[in-house]
Amino acid sequence: MDVDFFAGTRGQLFRVTHTPAQGPVRGKVLHCQALFEEQNKSRRMVAQQSRRLAAQGWVVVQPDLYGCGDSDGDFEEARWADWIGDLKCCADDLEARYPGPLVLWGLRAGCLLLSELTHVHGLSPALSILWQPVSRGDQYLNQFLRLRVAAAMMGQGRESTRELRAQLDSGTSLEVAGYTLHPEWVAALANADLQPAKGESICWCEVTANDQQPLSPVSDRLIQAWRQSHVNVDVLRVIGEAFWSTQEICEVPDLLDRTTERVAEVMKT
Incomplete structure (x- = not known):
């Protein structure tokens, strides 16, 4: 090796x-x-x-x-x-x-x-x-975003995958489970089949x-x-x-x- x-x-x-x-x-x-x-x-x-x-x-x-x-x-x-x-x-x-x-x-x-x-x-x-x-890719992205939704619920917060997708669509990067997702990268993943x-x-x-x-x-x-x-x-x-x-x-x-x-x-x- x-x-x-x-x-x-x-x-x-x-x-x-x-x-x-x-x-x-x-x-x-x-x-x-x-x-x-x-x-x-x-x-x-x-x-x-x-x-x-x-x-x-x-x-x-x-x-x-x-x-x-x-x-x-x-x-x-x-x-x-x-x-x-x-x-x-x-x-x-x-x-x-x-x-x-x-x-x-x-x-x-x-x-x-x-x-x-x-x-x-x-x-x-x-x-x-x-x-x-x-x-x-779109389904996989939603599954990953649910990690942030679940974390928010544990902290008494409320978010949804739809809201998170809207933020990404507006050009805002998001941190999910320690990874910062750039909107351009997210868009490419979402369009991948x-x-x-x-x-x-x-x-x-x-x-x-x-x-x-x-x-x-x-x-x-x-x-x-x-x-x-x-x-x-x-x-x-x-x-x-x-x-x-x-x-x-x-x-x-x-x-x-x-x-x-x-x-x-x-x-x-």
Whole structure:
């Protein structure tokens, strides 16, 4: 595992790179993080998956987006379009330095960024892996704003998501759960909808509490619509806890196993 900084669109970005300890490089994987506390909760799972893929011959890069983690900038300075540009810089660097197919791997809202990356910049990965993807940025934003609504209620205050959205629409930045949201960034997130990433195939991964729990109606409708449009998408359902949101850090070994197996299939096609 190596750590370094590379030049992004607006500043230096921190990245972790996992490389094979021995043998030839089979390909490369670009990971796009979850946002807010979901990123912190999922670091262990992402690191474990990266190590597993590296052991199978893949170079895996985990960049911190601008304003996140150890990269330059504050979150309030982040812009959605700049994040797309930074991911393109990282993908270009991977293509220049390592042989083999490119795999894109997103987690939660990171899947929105990767799908937009493929459409804006014409990337065509051999495989896109979507871990518990957020399908609608607008809905995700409202869920995050409810954290501030709940905090206000605990302090005997009263706010609503509609009022908070109105403040953002008027050009006012808002602090939510320790993150300052800029109206321009919020507008881009609210307009982001998950599109089928360009490329050969998509692997949609969902973690469920038990084997009787179906996919959410939103996910099921979207997957069916993609398939009707002749998008090559397969679904992996594994049993486990929602590691990106649990109070304690937890692991879902089956998700690691099956993701590793799915990436290995890239070399067989």
